[in-house]
Amino acid sequence: MKIGIVGTGHTKFGKSEQNIEELMLEATNQALLSAKTDIEKIDVIYVANLSSSFSHQCHLPAVLASALRVNKEIIRVESACASGGLAIKEAAIAIASGLYKTALVVGVEKMTETPIDETTAILASAASQTEIRHGATFPSLFALMAQRHFYKYHTTEKDLAQIALKNHHNAFLNPLAHFHKEVTVDDVLKSRVIASPLKLLDCSAISDGAAAVVMCSEETAPYFKSEPIYLIGIGHNTDFIGIYDREDLTQIPSVKKAAQKAYLMSGKFPKDIDVAELHDCFTIAELIEMEDLGFCDKGKAAEMIAKGETQLVGKLPINPSGGLKAKGHPIGATGVSQVVEIVKQLQGTCGKRQAKKADIGLTCNVGGSGATAIVNILSR
Amino acid sequence: MIYKLISYSEVKMPLPPRKSSYAIGIVQDTKGKKQIVQIDRKFFGKLKIGMSGQIEIHQTMDGAINVFSPNSYKEKVGPKVAVVTGSSSGIGRAIVLKLAKDGFDVVVNSASDSKKGEGVAREIKKIGRSAIYIEADVSDEMSVEQMIEKTIKKFGKIDLLVNNAGITRDKKLENMSKEDWDKVIAVNLTGVFNCTKSAISYMQKEGSGKIINIASVVGEMGNFGQANYSASKGGIIALTKTVARENAGDNILVNAIAPGFIKTKMVEAIPKSIIKKVIEQIPMGRLGEPEEVANFVAFLASDKAGYITGQVFNINGGLYM
Incomplete structure (x- = not known):
């Protein structure tokens, strides 16, 4: 196809x-x-x-x-x-x-x-009823994944802050982005806690x-x-709605399965991807998706980030648009916006945020706390 | 059944309509079944992945929820700590003595008069409770901050703040200098602001606390020669209600007490002929005792008063109803 x-x-x-x-x-x-x-x-x-x-x-x-x-x-x-x-x-x-x-x-x-209170409640309605009854918010659900990832793989708040820094930098180069403000690791670490260990600057914008x-x-x-x-590979999966039902909190199984399908359909492998737009509704989401999409081994995303490989000038630029984090996250638009960015990257029309090599691109769009995932692979 | 904590998050921006923060977690039972749980904020800073604990089912408006309590955690049952401003004499002194009898460790404070303050602290130690005297002018932000820091250093927390410090500079409005006005407002009203602002952050961290502001019947009905004092006490009543509204979600209860004419040096300074006229207006026909105010402070400070906030309580022998 x-x-x-x-x-x-x-x-x-x-x-x-x-x-x-x-x-x-x-x-x-x-x-x-x-x-x-x-x-x-x-x-x-x-x-x-x-x-x-x-x-x-x-x-x-x-x-x-x-x-x-x-x-x-x-x-x-x-x-x-x-x-x-x-x-x-x-x-x-x-x-x-x-x-x-x-x-x-x-x-x-x-x-x-x-109003923000209403927004929080509307967004939370995409979580399971059991989670909502216990007072779970979306930041807190992703925070549970982050805390577990910290415990299992020694990932740190600083690693997550690097993602925010990168995506704010990229958004700075994107005229259509919500935020045009660079942030430092310190800015992220000092921003107020929303749901520990996630802070305000770990969260995407409304x-x-x-x-x-x-x-x-x-x-x-x-x-x-x-x-x-050309869209050459599509994978889509929907998993259990509650993250407490997930075998391993450090993985998003729907992303893994959707990715396998998209790779299979396209005949491409993770190493073939030149540029990707991932669903960084929270910084931890980008990190986990990097692993689940096979860009690195499980638990090794922080190393890849530290080496600068996901920066615009790196081996695999991730979220050149600024991502949900800094480009913004008008929810229904996000999955389409990711495809728009990759199409433009492959056309070579992204100006200052253009990836050096852009023949094959990938988008990963996630719903809820990872219950739904759609992975697209695009080619020139 | 024993449950093990797999992950947790302290939720600082709670899901509406919830107002105060809590933690959520995922626990696993011995058969490997996972559940989502809520965890009380008193465990903030103490949660660790791998800790084991118990689940209780709590009924909420939204239905039943699992509430997890870790086993290894022992609740601090040490004495409660109270800071009472202006407590070297008068109502303040009666309050610290009563609180000490009820089991509080206390901070005795006055702006000067350290001899008397040290004496009150010694009296409390005789009761068998811990006490320190800290000299601090409540109208001075820096010195209030130092007092609260010293309290935290010594006792580790503040459970109760009683804003009692007050002065008078009585004159009829046309004879009252700007300085008389400013001084009374600075001590009586700005002092409450300074102490509350400084102490409340520690209470918010603990997720509980009580603040009792000593206002006055004069703040409710006005009084000849007390424009400054009545304005400051009326201000305290309004401030009490605002702080109560802002902090109810953090389980910090804020109330005011409006004493009438109480047998203290402040009242003794009023000419006898005027006091006589005042007593004539009091239905109970006598002045109040400092202990009669202190007893009510002790009630509000106790666990018995767990659902009272933003209220003004009159202790005035019926002078103002």
């Missing part, structure tokens, strides 16, 4: 004046423009969005139809923070089925108008934003006047 990606759109992430409809429309129009096509040529549309509680709007496909002035097949996809990645997978399957030749995927979330891609069948790709990038 080979699916072409022929257009990308991406709003600025952060606190936006635009409403959810305007955000979707901006990303969609950009994607159509970059694909040098129009909405009439799109057979099916997927909208990725986490929660209708943020914008009090649950019929997003119809909202988008009104905004685009179309009457088409539009489907909303939800799988917590992996909604965007899953929408891309569904679009790929739709195209691979032969029923559709082209698809548009738009991911969106409008979060910043909701942002508004949308991202979109135009996808098409391999045969259709040459008809577009833009340079296509």
Whole structure:
């Protein structure tokens, strides 16, 4: 299977004046423009969005139809923070089925108008009911993974701080990122504790934003006047919702399984990946995913980070966009935004944050505390 | 069944509508089954992966939850520690003596008058409790911080702060100098702010504490010649309610006591003819004893008063109802 990606759109992430409809429309129009096509040529549309509680709007496909002035097949996809990645997978399957030749995927979330207490509660609703009853928040669930990783592999808070530092540096070079502020290891360590050992600067931002891609069948790709990038491997798995059900807290089994499938489908191996966008909703998530994706042995991610291998100038740049950490994390948009970044990296159009070598790229989008994972492998 | 802690996190930003922090953890039983648990914040800083403990089921508004308590942890049952400002004489002295009798170790304080303060500390030691005298002017932020630091160094914690220090500079408003106003506000009201601010961070770390502010009936009804004093005491009442609201989630209970006219040097300084007129207005027909205020402080300081915060209690023989 080979699916072409022929257009990308991406709003600025952060606190936006635009409403959810305007955000979707901006990303969609950009994607159509970059694909040098129009909405009439799109057979099916997927909208990725986490929660209708943020914008009090649950019929997003119809909202988008009104905004685009179309009457088409539009489907909303939800799988917590992996909604965007899953929408891309569904679009790929739709195209691979032969029923559709082209698809548009738009991911969106409008979060910043909701008070922080409400936001925490909405986000927590993606955890298991048992966890919520015990007062678990998302930072605390990832903190449980971090604490266990510290215990088992002697990873430290400083190792995690290095991830925050790198991703803030990359975001500094990304005009569409939420934060344009470099941070030091000390800044991270001194920021207030949210759920020990995770501190404020270990956590991703609450942002508004949308991202979109135009996808098409391999045969259709040459008809577009833009340079296509190909989706050559997809893996998707959904595991138990509660992390207490997980055999080993230092691993995310859905990521491991999804990665195996994506590698198998694409015929690629971890060593073939030149650049990757990982789901760093918390710094520990990036570290665990590095291991579960096979970029290094279990427990060795901190070494890889210390050697600078994941920096922009390193052997395998991770989160050149700034990641969820510093580019921002408008939840429904995130999985799509990751694909947009890798497409641009493979096209060589990322300017100051361009990876030196970018022939094969990978995205890893995770939902909840790791219950859902989607791994995509893209190639020029 | 014995449970082993697999991982834990101190949740400093709790899940709404919960207001105070707690830890969550994952434990494993002897058969290898894992469960999520909540852990009381009194175990903050003491949790370690691998420690074993017990689970109790607690009923909450959301349903039953597992609450884990580690076995190796022995709860500190040592004496409670109280800091009482302005306690070398008068109501303050009665309060420290009563608290010592009830088992508190105490810090005796005054702005000067160290001889008397040392004497009170010696009296307390005779009761069999530990006491130190610390000279500190509550209106001076630095000296308050030093007092609280010394307390922590000596006793390791503060369970109770009684803001009692107060002065008067009585004059009718038109004769009251700015200096008279500033001085009374600085000691009586800013002093409470300074001591509370300095001590509360330690209480927040412990996840419990009590603050009792000694206001006055004058703060509720006003009094001729006491513009500064009545404003400071009325201010204490408002401050009490705010600090109570801000810290209830951390299990810090903050209350005020508004004594009427109590037999102390401060009241003795009022001309006899005026005191006579005051007593005529008191339904009980007499002045209060310092011990009658101290007894109520001791009640609020005790475990019996676990659900009282943000209140003002009048001890005035019925003078103001």
